[in-house]
Amino acid sequence: MILKNVHICGGVHHESIGDLLIVNDKVVKVDSSNCNSVDNAISIKFPEDVIAYPGLINSHDHLALNTHSIFKKRVYNDYVEWAEDDFDNQKKEITNIPFELRCKWGILKNIIHGFTTVLQHDKWSENLNSKVIDVHVKPRIIHSLRFDNRWKLKVLLPSRNKKIIHLAEGTNEEMCEESFELLRYDMFPKKTVVVHGISLKEKEAKRFGGLIWCPNSNIYLYGKTAKIKELKKSLPIMFGTDSTVSSDWDLWKHINQAKESGALSEVELYNSLTEVPCKVFGLNEKGKIEDNKIADIVVSRKKENHVISSFLGQNSDDILLIIKSGEIVLLDESVLEQVKSIISIGYFERIKIKQTTKFIKFPIENLVNDIKKYYSSFKFEEYFILH
Numbered sequence: 063m064i065l066k067n068v069h070i071c072g073g074v075h076h077e078s079i080g081d082l083l084i085v086n087d088k089v090v091k092v093d094s095s096n097c098n099s100v101d102n103a104i105s106i107k108f109p110e111d112v113i114a115y116p117g118l119i120n121s122h123d124h125l126a127l128n129t130h131s132i133f134k135k136r137v138y139n140d141y142v143e144w145a146e147d148d149f150d151n152q153k154k155e156i157t158n159i160p161f162e163l164r165c166k167w168g169i170l171k172n173i174i175h176g177f178t179t180v181l182q183h184d185k186w187s188e189n190l191n192s193k194v195i196d197v198h199v200k201p202r203i204i205h206s207l208r209f210d211n212r213w214k215l216k217v218l219l220p221s222r223n224k225k226i227i228h229l230a231e232g233t234n235e236e237m238c239e240e241s242f243e244l245l246r247y248d249m250f251p252k253k254t255v256v257v258h259g260i261s262l263k264e265k266e267a268k269r270f271g272g273l274i275w276c277p278n279s280n281i282y283l284y285g286k287t288a289k290i291k292e293l294k295k296s297l298p299i300m301f302g303t304d305s306t307v308s309s310d311w312d313l314w315k316h317i318n319q320a321k322e323s324g325a326l327s328e329v330e331l332y333n334s335l336t337e338v339p340c341k342v343f344g345l346n347e348k349g350k351i352e353d354n355k356i357a358d359i360v361v362s363r364k365k366e367n368h369v370i371s372s373f374l375g376q377n378s379d380d381i382l383l384i385i386k387s388g389e390i391v392l393l394d395e396s397v398l399e400q401v402k403s404i405i406s407i408g409y410f411e412r413i414k415i416k417q418t419t420k421f422i423k424f425p426i427e428n429l430v431n432d433i434k435k436y437y438s439s440f441k442f443e444e445y446f447i448l449h
């Protein structure tokens with residue numbers, strides 16, 4: 063497959079215009095002239111100027127917690143207050159839906175927004191694996207100091223992989239002390255990646271291996287987010303959406319909010335969704351569009367002159383094509399005719415996002431109906447319409 067005339071984001075080809083040759087699951091060639099000479103490869107020409115970026119990495123989500131929208135009755139001081147507020151009815155509704163169905167819904171949320179890799183902060187099973195997204199579960203998951211009574215053991219036991227923990231999620235004194243408490247036990251803090259870090263101080267941040275920033279979730283629940291402008295000097299910053307019980311469904315709203323905060327530059331914000339998590343979590347074949355990297359690629363409308371500004375300014379309806387490990391998993395109807403010969407359209411389902419029609423390789427209608435059996439007032443129509 064050849065993607066013609068795309069403006070590339072990131073990597074060594076950043077800002078160049080060229081053709082991408084994909085063979086099997088790899089990017090074989092990025093060429094600024096053209097790749098027309100390759101035998102048997104179909105070419106996809108886009109109806110307008112487009113950017114191509116690597117499939118995004120969502121460094122923090124709870125895939126099973128995306129069927130409901132934000133739980134919030136007030137602004138909270140910390141995650142303990144939030145977790146203990148009276149959301150019993152909603153929690154019951156969630157747990158009534160089988161875990162597997164909820165995880166599939168979380169996968170769908172991610173692919174619609176251009177993610178092809180997600181770090182799941184919860185249990186997972188191989189049976190839940192999907193071809194549209196990689197769920198990265200290698201890191202050791204520690205929920206938090208308050209809600210994981212085995213945290214000390216999990217921190218103390220040596221691990222080859224990273225550890226990920228919700229930390230300093232709140233604004234009060236207790237949250238300011240959580241890092242100190244964790245660091246008393248953590249012999250290998252460079253292997254520890256912190257999620258949220260709203261009250262994290264620079265001095266402690268320096269000792270950890272990375273921070274996953276979830277600004278939308280933080281501002282909803284606590285009215286405040288991590289001091290990224292200072293912290294970014296001390297540790298790598300990655301981007302996470304968190305689940306819809308604490309944040310908006312729409313990634314592009316999160317991105318816009320992050321951009322407006324000015325905490326990261328545009329390039330840093332882009333990198334927090336691509337190169338940085340790949341470096342921190344050892345996903346060496348992902349995060350850039352370069353020769354021999356995995357062909358996880360998103361093609362989206364080019365709406366502004368600069369490719370990174372265009373990336374940050376997009377919405378889900380702007381996405382025209384998503385390729386996961388060399389296979390098309392989402393397409394806009396404007397490219398349907400060109401790809402019909404290489405996809406089995408019967409496996410794709412049609413949805414409407416704003417005024418555009420997308421085809422996604424995912425059993426969406428059955429999933430919606432299955433979820434409704436357990437949760438009859440399931441509202442998803444504000445995100446997309448089944449076609």
Ligand SMILES: [Zn+2]
Binds near residue numbers: 122124183257305
């Ligand atoms: Zn979380």
